[in-house]
Amino acid sequence: MMRKFPAILAVTVLLAATGWAAKKKIATAPTAATVAEMTPEQRVIHALDRLAFGARPGDVDAVGKSGLDAWIESQLHPESIPQNPALEAKLAPLETLRMSTADMLKRYPSQQMLKGMVDGRIPLPEDPQARAAAKFAMARFAKSQKANILGDEAKPSAPKDEKALIAKLPLTDAQKQTLRTGSKDERAALLSSLPADQLMDVIDALPDAMKGRLAGQASPEVRRKLQILRSPQQVVNQDLIEGKLYRAVYSNRQLEEVLTDFWFNHFNIFLDKGADRFQATAYERDVIRPHVLGKFKDLLLATAQSPAMLFYLDNWQSMGVESPANKRGGKKQGLNENYGRELMELHTLGVDGGYTQADVTEVARCFTGWTIVQPQRGGGFEFAARMHDPGEKHVLGVTIPAGGGKEDAMKVLDILVQHPSTAHFISKKLATRFVSDNPSEVLVAKMAKTFTATDGDIREVLKTMLGSGEFWAADNFRSKVKSPLEMVVSALRAVDADMDSAQQIAGLMNTLGEPLYRKPEPTGYSNTGADWMNSASLVARMNFASGLAQGRLNGIKVDPARFNGAADQIERSILLTEPTEDAKRAIQAGFDAQKQMRPDRVGAAIAGLTLGSPDFQRR
């Protein structure tokens, strides 16, 4: 099982990987002579560290064989890479990932939708299955509302005795017997055989300890059914988070995943803000993902018109002071500058990009009327002329004549995309994520030049970055601290973990300090590695590392045979480089002191230590 890769690898890589990247570097980097370069072996590892979420076993050899430049070229064209069937199998049950927002809301209604249906403001779905599910959820919703108003009085005083509770259930005697004394499998089979409404009644009536036990024994399908009945909206969020983790770990199109994470984070929205609970799925799938290697303008426009962003930064409510609606009288609503400000500060120009408060207000005026049809029901973008400020505007020195309507905002986007500050700001952010916490001004300027020359072609900007000497400079090898997501995913990949469930990992992301899709601020998470180091996170990384290696994480299997070799072999299989002498010594000393450890556990323990070591925290 252990790979003897260093020797083989060095040869393969030397022969095969001296292509594209190296040639470009020489052509474009006048300072190359003074900058120490990575070894060919390091280049391959570096590419997998930066353009992917780390290497899986065998990746380094494979990339070495096909040639590094060919691998990079294919990652830049993800549609050319066949997808991993294992990933497709894991995504298949997560059906909300493939639904339109409106359909999803019918099948997995939000609290607001349920309330609307209970109040009769929103019609029930027509599809019979969805209709039945909605009725069931409405009944539960109404019950919980009643309990809230009446306090404890509404809750029946439940006897605690399991036996007595089971006796009262609407089940046959044989079914009751199974519930009381059946084996794990028999109970699971019983739960699978019950229709949805009965299933929920049964589970509801049981004491908490037994509920948990039963849910734990149920099949994944029943567990999902229970979750849908209990809290449909939570399943939507869970699918989204699990889907992201599965893709990061298993996708063959790694650069696409890294970039989807990067651009979602750049155009951040917050999963717990109102309608974004159910808009986030389509936002990532339809707004971000299709453009991650495309033209920046297309990406920016897609976000500007997405209900998720319109809701998150409040533009959907922004109303021109001089709009027809306000002139008509009645309840007056005002301008909301939230989006206008973040559009310039965070999405395009950068905080020092040369705009003023007056520009913020003018941009907000241009965007009035860019709103959402019925946001709580999953509606899409619309331009509402009645909300739009029809007057003349002045944005960054450009006059936008009166009466432009929807086109005002289109002009703003053009101005911003073509502004040199945007080229610089975007280039610097990409370089910070991919190259180093402090990329040189020379590199950023070079990338910005490509950005301007190619009309904001993200793929071309990345090519410039990858062709630079700086990307491949030895100083940048393993120089960035991994974010929690990068740490967790790279660890799962390094030990070739088989995930049946990503739910525990999703929970761990909170402890690690990077709850997925839950960064409340529009800034998104930091791309600066150093920002990710703190005590709580470090402790959580160490615990995750040992839990993973020793097979203690729910739904995640790691083949123990992977850790059968000698200590330094195990360390090398994870780090892909020679571990530091300090780390080797510490591990050796630790195990000399632990003579009582069972021999078959030592390998996994060493793997856990390696994953938790300082060396593994960098990419």
Add this chain to the structure above:
Amino acid sequence: MALSRRIFLRGSAISMIGSGTAPLWLERAACAAESTGKRKKVLVAIFQRGAADGLNIVVPHGDPNYYALRPAIAVPRPNAAKQADTAIDLDGFFGLHPSLSPLKPIWDRNQLAIVHAAGSPDPTRSHFDAQDYMESGTPGLKATSDGWLNRALPPAVGKPSPIRAVSLGPATPRTLRGGNSVVAMDSISTFGVRDEAAALVLKSMYGGSKDQLLGNTGRETFEAVAMLKGIQQTPYQPAAGANYPGGRFGESLKQIAQLIKADAGLEVAFADLGGWDHHVNEIGQKASVGQLANRLDEFGASLGAFYQDMGDRMEDVVVVTMSEFGRTARENGNRGTDHGHANAMFVMGGPVKGGKVYGDWPGLAPEQLYEKRDLALTTDFRAVLGEAVHSHLGKKTIQSVFPNYKGGPEKFRGLLRA
């Protein structure tokens, strides 16, 4: 008393180290004793996330407009015969929600003050923006990267305690982020590497690491872990009569009490409690049931238990509560309230000049409301936090903590004994 305890700790620890029998944590504690072992002034910040309804928490029962605005969900005027479901009178004009009865004895001992119509001057009604502004301490400024409570830490003398700034929760909250090192933990007992053999190896690995950032964070972490492990050697027993309710918030306050009493160098602590966004069913058929009562039961009982538990150690402690904004003065159509503006803050502790509601009452008549809908603001939250930072933590210039705040000590309400 604190001094003698400290000398004992050092003396005995050093003798044990000499004999080679000292547990690691004790060695750490003895070495760190220069900066710890002394009673410190402690500021505890509590965030009620979701915008708590200050008007139903500290009830202006003397303002007739309050009852006009909230026909269905007002807390009734104090009535001794129906104590459990009416406001607890404080001063003839304001009263506490009945679920806050555990706070009344503290009020009576003049160690609980309230500042009403307080909050952030920023007009945003977005939870996340308003929380961000309150936690950064810079309303209107998004670029601020650190939090006010981190900036409020006094300059360290000697080697700072690894646990001078602690947050109970899974991540460092915005309030505590910044240049001073902070320990964020779910709880004292889960903060640490679970596998003890692995912990020893990792400790030596990070201790000897040439990686500056990771090495330093690792060393700080293991110091904090060691110190907390030491503190846990004695199972914590709250003082008699202190009954912390179940739930995360009570548990957080209990652990803060434990850390304060351990004299391990804690100076600032943070805990939060969510679930205050009561658009629906804020008040049920009577004041003692409904969503608000549920939250206040936990909030009041936890703070009451903390006060009881701390006993005379409360002399060193100031607790301040805040929430991102208040709620609409008028009830909505769902027995709830929507996002509003000003709110009520509690200030509790030995140094507090309590038994008084501070601040100017702006009134609830239609023309007195902020944007015709919300309680108007008469005290900037930074005047309250600023006073705690200035008078309690001894920070001379509050501008270093609240950089875009124009006010100084002249804006303080005089909540604390100088």
